[in-house]
Amino acid sequence: YGSTRPERILAEVKRKATRGDARSVVDTIDQYCRHQEWAMNVGDEKGTILDSIVCEVKPRAMLELGTYCGYSAVRIASLLPPNSRLITMEFNPVFAAIARQVIAWAGVEDKVVLIEGPSGDWIPKMKKEFGLTSFDLVFLDHWKDCYLPDTKLMEECGLLRTGSILVADNVICPGAPDYLEYVRGSPRYESKYFRSHLEYTRVEDGIEKSVFLG
């Protein structure tokens, strides 16, 4: 039986990255996915844009939708101030199992809570389950068709406050046209596009940063 791509990524992390060194985990995955086999991590180019927003916002409470192998969870967690939390949500159990091990290898497990299951089921439960009032920063990187419904659900569940920031990956490739139209057209958001490329390629992609105005 063959291994899966996430399993091969984890194997490379265990082979090449230094335990407890988040940056070496990030760099190892980038090297592997650029030179061995492509995978849908946010990557180094868009990752740098994400880093700058995380450093600017210094979120106490952050949500990531779409963990995959844990690349961006590790990247984000390494930048979080003490007693800040990243909650990362993954629908696919195979991805979640790999991500837990990547997050542990990087030594950031005390800053990251990984939850498994559909975002639509979890979002209405978040406040109660985690004693949250709202998220300071949300990274949308799961499935393009869920960006808009999940954003509306977070609004309805009171998980966004005036000033909460949404950062969405892949707004060009694969693209989330309904989401873009919503955040760019709504008076309740101030939206800005950061032009970049699809991870490890020359294909255009970008990140949309949208501030919720309440």
Ligand SMILES: Cc1ncccc1-c1cc(O)c2nc[nH]c(=O)c2c1
């Ligand atoms: C898989 C793929 N193939 C060709 C072009 C883009 C993608 C792609 C890239 C990503 O960064 C993704 N992030 C989250 N979720 C996705 O489904 C996803 C898909």
Ligand SMILES: [Mg+2]
């Ligand atoms: Mg992505």
